[in-house]
Amino acid sequence: MIAAHADWSLAPAKRWMAVAERAGGSWRAEAPRPVGDTAQLLPRLLSSGQPVALGLDLPLGVPRDWAAARPEPDFPSFLAGLAQDPGFFCVAATLDQVSPARPFYPARGIKGMTRAAHAAALGLAGAASLSRLCDRATALRPAGAPVFWTLGANQSGKAAIAAWRDWIAPALAAGAPIALWPFAGPLHGLLASGRITLAEVYPAEALRQLGLKLSGSKRVQAPRRAMAEALRAAMARLRVTPSPALAAAIADGFGADAAGEDRLDCVLGLLALIAVLDGAQPDHIPDDPWIRRWEGWVLGQTEMPRQVISG
Template sequence: MIAAHADWSMVPGKRWIARAERRGDRWLAQVPRLVGDVTDLLPGLLAEGRPVALGLDLPLGVPRDWALGRAEPDFPAFLAGLVGDPGFFNVAATLDSVSPAQPFYPARGIKGMTRAAHAAALGLAGPAGLSRLCDRATALRPAGAPVFWTLGANQSGKAAIAAWRDWIAPALAADAPISLWPFAGPLHGLLAPGRAALAEVYPAEALRQLGLKLAGSKRMQAPRRVLAEALRAAMARLRVDPSPALADLIADGFGADATGEDRMDCVLGLLALIAVLDGAQPDHIPDDPWIRRWEGWVLGQTEMPRTGYAISG
């Protein structure tokens, strides 16, 4: 089996992927590399005909309040249909341009740019309707940004646009051998020779799941270097052996350049993915039809948010 995790970005130079191969009851993890041409990503992972589990640091799903009334049966079907609707991915410059058919906003910081105004432009009852259940704050972590929001350091909308538009939607439309977790079912049931199972995995959530704590900003090399010993211990618990190059990179705090945080994130995501594959972390999917059909979930997350949904039908 092959496990991989890609730390995604709108910027190609910040798209890194870490890969590991199962060998007996252990894994051998390689040093992260740039993703490169996105059209080569899936063919490269599937070239050997083995089952592939691919974690992605980007949203796989849309909020239920926005999905109400959609004709498609679920998120994968909706995503496949976007191949014929390129305008969907245009980021609205003003609130007047926002609509259910063009939900991403804002293109830049302007007056009146609030999530409440964004929600109103989409016909939602309030800003909470912009968020999926898995985006909301839990007792253990703060809230993530809404899927369609595209401004600020905490946004994930631009990564969603880049991945959905450029390779995931085309792959689904072409009936490529891929499945999206949790929409197609539990992760282990999606693993088959020559097929890839894609799952949403967040490095910040992975850090918590692995029992690790970063003493400082992940953008700085020094805190990443301090984390090295605990990270190696987590790898040992999961029976993951780093290649010599990866061991050196971890000891060095993933490098001194600006992409060091991206390399660390894809390794954290890879370990969280392996934890679920090997049963160290549960493959938890809440028993909620909206999550299973439209919203999706974060792999390995077991905590429910502090606040739920008014709409549950």
């Protein structure tokens, strides 16, 4: 089996992926590499003919209050249809450009803008309606940004646009052998030779699931280097052997350049994915039809948010 995790971004230079192959009861993990040409991503991962599980640090799902007005039965059907709707991905510069058919906002910072105003422009009841259940804060981690929001350091809207528009939607529309977790069912039931299963994995959630802590900002090399021993111990628990290049990257804190945090994130995501594949972390999907059809979930997350959505 092949496991991989890609740390995604609107900027190609910020897209990094870590890959591991399972043989018997253990894994060999390679050092992170640039994702490269997105048109070749799926063929490259599927070239061995083995089952592939690919974690992605980007939203796979949309909020239920927005989805309630959609005609499609579920998120995968909706996503496949976006291959014929490029206007959907145009980020609105002003609120009067926002609509359910053009939900991403804002193109740039504007004085006085709020998420409540964004929600109102989409016909939603309030700012909370912009978030999926898995985006909300839990007792163990802060909230993530809403899917359609594209401003700020923790926004994920731009990564969603880049991945949905440039390769996931066209691949689904073309009938590529892709399954989307959790919409198609539990992870282990989706793994098959010649198929790639996509799952949403958050590095911040992965860090918690792996029992790791950073002593400072992940954007700085020194805290990443200080975590090396704990990261190696987590890999040993999961029976993951690093290649010499990966071992060197871990010891070095993944480099001094700006992409160091991206290389760390894709390794954290890879280990969290392997933990679920090998049963060290549960393949938990809440029993909520909106989650299973439209919102999606974060792989390995078991905590429900502090504020639960009804309906």
